[in-house]
Amino acid sequence: MTDIADGVRDHYLANGLTERLKTALSVLGPEDQRLTPEQLASLDQFHTLGLAATAGLAKLAGISADMSVLDVGSGIGGPARFLAATYGCRVTGVDLSKPFVDAARYLTERTGLSGQVTFETGSALELPFDAGRFDVVLLQHVAMNIADRAGLYREIRRVLKPGGRFATFDVVSKEGKPHYPLPWARTPDISFLMTATATREAIEQAGFHMLAFQDDSEAAKAWFSALRSSGAPPSPNLGVVMGPDFAQLSFNLGRNLLEDRLGILTAVFEAASTNS
Numbered sequence: 001m002t003d004i005a006d007g008v009r010d011h012y013l014a015n016g017l018t019e020r021l022k023t024a025l026s027v028l029g030p031e032d033q034r035l036t037p038e039q040l041a042s043l044d045q046f047h048t049l050g051l052a053a054t055a056g057l058a059k060l061a062g063i064s065a066d067m068s069v070l071d072v073g074s075g076i077g078g079p080a081r082f083l084a085a086t087y088g089c090r091v092t093g094v095d096l097s098k099p100f101v102d103a104a105r106y107l108t109e110r111t112g113l114s115g116q117v118t119f120e121t122g123s124a125l126e127l128p129f130d131a132g133r134f135d136v137v138l139l140q141h142v143a144m145n146i147a148d149r150a151g152l153y154r155e156i157r158r159v160l161k162p163g164g165r166f167a168t169f170d171v172v173s174k175e176g177k178p179h180y181p182l183p184w185a186r187t188p189d190i191s192f193l194m195t196a197t198a199t200r201e202a203i204e205q206a207g208f209h210m211l212a213f214q215d216d217s218e219a220a221k222a223w224f225s226a227l228r229s230s231g232a233p234p235s236p237n238l239g240v241v242m243g244p245d246f247a248q249l250s251f252n253l254g255r256n257l258l259e260d261r262l263g264i265l266t267a268v269f270e271a272a273s274t275n276s
């Protein structure tokens with residue numbers, strides 16, 4: 001593994017996460033009480049716009065019950081559980097962070113979805129799956145941590161069936177340098193932002209045709225402004241996962257969006273039937 005992967009793993013190390021989650025979730029009921037993906041959304045949807053972003057992306061990608069979906073960089077598994085619970089599809093998550101994967105498995109048991117949703121530890125640049133296995137690949141707020149974008153999109157293309165769909169929701173660069181620390185990188189050495197146009201070109205070069213491409217920066221600005229004016233954050237929240245500085249990381253992302261340093265891209269692509 002590269003130094004970049006080590007830096008990213010350190011950023012998302014989250015030692016003792018499952019124990020912290022157990023404590024934080026006790027406010028929702030006893031350990032044996034089944035939880036819903038909606039109850040967990042304030043802490044397990046680790047991206048701008050929260051659950052609404054996952055719901056919108058799934059709709060745009062046309063997910064249905066008979067599909068096998070891969071969530072690359074699945075975090076603690078909120079998007080994967082939401083898709084399985086909403087559409088009845090099978091979902092596999094893969095993530096670099098072992099504590100995140102352990103926490104994802106724990107939360108999946110708590111939601112009674114372990115029969116439909118599984119998680120593995122692994123790299124997006126070396127996905128531990130056979131070629132052509134999935135109908136849909138989801139990538140939400142992960143590409144910013146990956147320098148080798150050509151390798152990332154090639155690997156996603158490899159595990160998709162011909163005609164399969166790749167749905168991405170990411171932070172993109174706009175004008176000027178972002179303020180750090182940020183939710184995916186406290187320092188710039190593990191942050192690899194690209195513009196929306198460069199992202200599209202890199203994906204198309206990996207053997208995809210574009211189906212949808214939308215700028216969600218204004219919706220994200222409104223979301224962050226509403227968060228700021230609502231005062232106290234919802235409880236439990238992503239501070240349980242990322243630590244007490246999460247409020248500052250999140251504030252900086254909002255500030256960068258409001259200053260047009262960063263933007264939010266939602267896009268869906270179709271895997272070409274050949275790599276040409």
Ligand SMILES: C[S@@+](CC[C@H](N)C(=O)[O-])C[C@H]1O[C@@H](n2cnc3c(N)ncnc32)[C@H](O)[C@@H]1O
Pocket residue numbers: 005008012044045046047072073074075076077078079094095096097100122123124125139140141142145146183184
């Ligand atoms: C901001 S979180 C997003 C998690 C999830 N997609 C979500 O939206 O809730 C970014 C995730 O990407 C994972 N990640 C970053 N680089 C990765 C890589 N090279 N391979 C696999 N996972 C990676 C991190 O471990 C982290 O869980």
